[in-house]
Amino acid sequence: MAYFKKKESHQDSDADNRDVPFCGRERHLAAVKRNFKDGRQIGLISGMPGVGKTRLAKEVAFQMSVECENQNIKLKVNTFNLSKFTSTNLIIDTICASMLQQNQTTVSLKPENLTAALQRLNLEEDFHLFICDNADTILDDDRLRTELLDFISKIVEKTRNVLFLVTSRRRFRLAREYRLFFDVELSPLTPDEALDLLAAIATDVPLQIHGAEITKMCGYLPLALVIAGVELQRGEDGYTPEELIELLRKNVLESPLSAESYSRSEQVSHVLKSAIGKLTDVIKSHFAALNYIPGSFGTSAAAAIAGKQSPAHAKADVIRPLRERSLLEFDSSQQRFDIHPLMRDLVQQSLGQFVDVGITRQRFCVFFADVLKKIGLAMNSDASRGLQDLTTEIKNIEKMMLEAVNCADEDTHG
Template sequence: MKLGMRLRELRRAAGLTLEELAEVSGVSSRAISDMERGYSRMPQPRTLAALASALKVSDQERRRLEEDVRALRRGGTAARPGLCEPPRAVADFTGRADELAVVRRAGADGGRGGPVPVVLVHGQAGVGKTTLALRATEALRGDYPGGCLYVDLRGVDPAPPSAGDIAVRLLRALEVPSRAIAASDEERCAQVRAVLRERRCLLVLDNAADEAQLRPLLPGAGAGLVLVTCRRVLSGLEGVRRLALAPLTPEESAALLRAVADQAALPSAAGDVAEVSRLCGHLPLALRIAGTRLSTRSGWSVRHLVDRLSGEDRRLAALRTGDVSVGAAFALSHAQLSVAARRVFRRLAHLPGPDFSAPVVVLVTDDDLVDTVDVLDELVELGLLQPRGADRYQLHDLLRLFAGERLRGEEPEGERAAVRLDMARRLLEITVTAGRWFEPGFGAPPATWAGPVPLATAGEAAYWLRSEAENWLGALRMAAAAGEHRRVVETAEALHWFSDTAVAWRGWYEVYGLSRASAAELGDRQLEVTHLNYYAWAACACARRFDEGLAAALAARDMAVADGNHKEEAWALQYASDSVKLAGRPGEALELARQALRPADLADDHDGYVHLLVRIGYAQDSLGRYAEALATFRQALRELTERPVSAHQGEAARARIFVYSAHALGLLGRHAEALEQAEAALATTTARDTPALTCRLHLARGLALARLGDHRAARAELTRVVELTEEVPLYTRVYSDEATDILASLDG
């Protein structure tokens, strides 16, 4: 009689439930249940002795139990040693604590009457799927007395084994006699499921090919755990827990390098270790190869390894050691792509940005957008592309290099250059069209617009400009390198008005650096001084290079004066004023702004004239001259009614006047008036949509409400200032500090 059946009969004869026997014997009810059902193949002698004593069995019955155990140890139905034994796990496993916890939780869910938990670990080549599975197996195998079985499904082979072939291996490991193994694949898989239903086993199916290979092997109800690894997402597989592996964090990457190579553990090498991690894209396979190369070359330093990996054209070649190679791992996935997907994949190397949307991919393929999305899904499924949100994708740095190798190997240089330049031109065409939504006199695209990007509203245009900024900026670089200076200047000009809505982006410094150089190449003095002024603004306001911004602004002023260009002279003085103001010299800023009034008036630059008055009032406010500032703001409001200021600029000026007036009134103790001005500002779109202005508006309201005794409303306003500062910290930190001080005074 089998051990499990004998124990069950003895327990029932004693009139005990599982829980009662557990309480008397000190053995857990789960362990007793596993023994009775055959999940625990070889109980320890002390466990058996405790149960025999609790059941009060006779000496003869005790000897029968001991004989059953000895029979199991001699062979019995235990799994044959050596079959389906997992490979050796790495000793220097690093990180993945959260992922291992997911696997442990899934294992704990097994044996509760439902289906056997199946955890699918998926991700790109080299991300450490098998390493994680083996680490989990090592940690959990003691919880599975029915055995631990490992099979490499060879999913990236040209002809992976079928589910039936794998079933034969598993049945042999599970000690099913050869003559009892069914003839058909379907029946063999059913046998595997039946055996696993009755045993508490840990089954590791590594490197799965697809759903068809895997699905027939998965057991139904039972107490085991199935751990699957695959490069594919296997989206057609039902009822599994998917665990997507990403590259390591920078801290985990550094820890792995230190564990593999002694040189990386030196404190002096910390900076170089971080650089190696970055160059490896934090991909575990690449990091392990790099660390192994370092550890086997005693004369190398980490800096030497950085130098070896720095060149993009030889990085993949450097990430090879012995029979292991990052490029070879990628090639196995690449070989599974369709012809269409291979073409799209290699052309992704043309895209300059780190992430992109499907319409941008169309610019290098000329394929239908719907077909392109299908191909991108294929790349995602194989782990060659990572999704980023609902409509964006990202190519890992090393996969981008691999795509570049495929591109150079499969398309002639002339074709590559033509596709790249055409992509740049089309990207910039979209950028100009989107930018002109914000430029007075333009707005919506013409009725003939047939671009791949929806630009029906200003919101859609702004979303595209922000989300694809790195791609169109890369295209601008390409156009400049190709000598297409007119296109560069046109693009930068079209973005001028939009840039005011995204001042925090440091990329404007490069945009207007490129357009300044292109304008000079064109030999057009008007363009040159205009874009020199734009560059002065970007250097100061965006890049925070105040001295550089001031120097550019003064050079533009001198150029404008020489040409009699009053409008650009006024703008140059405004940008010079901004530079010294942000550098902490408000007195100089006030004087420069005042100097700009006359040329702006001479140029009939009514928009600029009103904004200059606002600047002057703001400078007076910064100097603590609040009454003077209020008088200047009132003058600016009068000018708004008397001059033909454009609607957009008029609203922007009015919003600033109201907000700045509220601030000055509050500091003068005129809190009721301050609230009135703040309410007027709230009615303007500019005050609601400009982060720094919005912060100042809520600060003015919070201060006024606090002084008027409405502390609850004041706290809400001041808390909003702090929240906004966290979102857009560049120009708003000073407002957060003020708000925090006022909040502290209220709490005090």
């Protein structure tokens, strides 16, 4: 059995949107694919921040897409960033609408209708896979966790055609469906894997002398290694290996932590700070403005928030400079950008003085109020599509509704 429709090639003509090279993790990759093929339907990828959980899920998607195409099996994939949700109802309704291809989502509230629809789904060749990314917020709330996991259990009890892959910093066990559940825990890369990843990014940089020390100072974490590799590859605009090591050592010495308490996450922070520090003041102001958007966003949102004339201008002047340094993440399935949670904290701490909060707030509210209006109109013609759009934008819309009261011109967001 295969599971994924083919996604865009890694050799996309838009260099801004190419995935980070995938190095190591062959054992973990094989384990996820094997468990799905063996009939398990719920998988967990766990591990510390920056260890590459989402990247592994994306690689699973890519490799399974090839198998799917070869076997002419259709599978619809949906990815949800659960860190953007404070309620499970919207995510459950969206899953139902997508899975059952319904314009009416009330089926999720009627167990007998849901059961009948899933039985029909079992007779079809189509498959669905839902990637539930960054599930920590949901899992840390007893009520939300119970609601979501009970719903997932109900689905897998009734159909073999639906798969779930969850990423989370913390581990959990789904005892009720233990025969259909598996988990894969990620640790930092091995020294050899870390050096391979760094070399795959910094392709023009000699790493024979300093590569091992750089990877060690990055804690062997993929997030830090990617940022470091990009900085090395940038040549005169970035750092030499010697300069990067000196900077990282300096940051370690300036840290109030002892060597014993100096965690890998803090090492990541120092590597990320090195990349932020290299930005021009103009790009810093754009980065701080984008960080004002709590959820993922497209180029239109970036243009509005950064005050650019068009998405093309935003892409050239805002998105591309940040993507070149791997400071923005890109979701190719939704064609949207996001900022890693660790990076968000650093941007807020380091670049707060570069953003005009009043102007940024007003731009934010005007843009997402318009988004909400368009979603409302879409609900009348295509409820399923409108619901998916609402799911994607819910965190941004929630902030817009809270921030709108602080805008100077009430008419702009009425």
